Amino acid sequence: MMKNNTEAYRPHLTPAPNRLLGKRALVTGGARGIGQAIASRFAQEGADICIVDIDVSGAEQTLQDLHSPGACVMAVQADVADRSSVEQAVEQAIAGMGSLDVLVNNAGIITFGSLMECRLEDWDRMMAVDLTGAFHCTQVAAQRMVQQGRGGRLIHLGSTAALMPAPQQFAYSVAKSGLKMLSQCAALELAPHNITSNLLCPQGAITDINRELLRDPELMKAIEKKIPVRRLASVEEIAAAAAFLASDEAAFITGTELVHDGGCTISGLWWR
């Protein structure tokens, strides 16, 4: 069977060995999808990794698959929406790794629906995980980074929905645009401490969120045709962008958005 463009085009991604050596990173939502790819990429570049996820068996599976010679890798179960669970997770991460240099706020959920259909419980859970969860993790991690006095990196998984309203993703768009402002406020406040904060905004990576939908070859072809670069992203490409933001090469980049969408935003387009 003919491969679709997304399968046929495999960018040549080469992790920079040792680029993140000596950095201790906490990645939320690393049990699968984008967070798993970020944990894997960071480990390949030499970082110590603590995965914090509600799904601890998935997080432990990720650890087993990491290629991380000599690195400290660990998994902690926590619900990012729960403050005390986040505080304990950050403490455990620091106790295990020795310090904390990079936080990746990746854990997230999505509920679909418009403003008119949005149920209060869906709104509440969306805000609790995607926005308040990121607030908990950012505040607790940043307090520790400031105490440590050796700078740090905050990387938040936004979405192009943070930049323009996504159809049928009302609560998600509101939460992600709130996360954009959280990132900017953190960037301004924490800049004197040499802590950067940036929003990584993907659209259209294949994960468990959409894998089932994209099984239909005809639909896949139609979607690819709508995207300016004519394919979807891989989670590994997003992880490569996150690794750059975590690296010393990005030390002067703060308070901004890295849009990772194959040109969708500039064409005002949603592939879904």
Ligand SMILES: NC(=O)c1ccc[n+]([C@@H]2O[C@H](COP(=O)([O-])OP(=O)(O)OC[C@H]3O[C@@H](n4cnc5c(N)ncnc54)[C@H](O)[C@@H]3O)[C@@H](O)[C@H]2O)c1
């Ligand atoms: N896949 C995409 O195309 C896409 C596009 C834009 C933005 N994003 C964002 O990227 C991030 C990762 O998305 P993904 O596609 O990999 O999703 P995913 O569903 O594959 O993975 C999400 C991970 O977060 C964890 N998680 C969920 N709720 C949690 C909670 N309360 N506490 C701790 N962990 C929790 C899950 O267990 C899972 O491991 C999300 O923030 C999402 O909004 C994804």
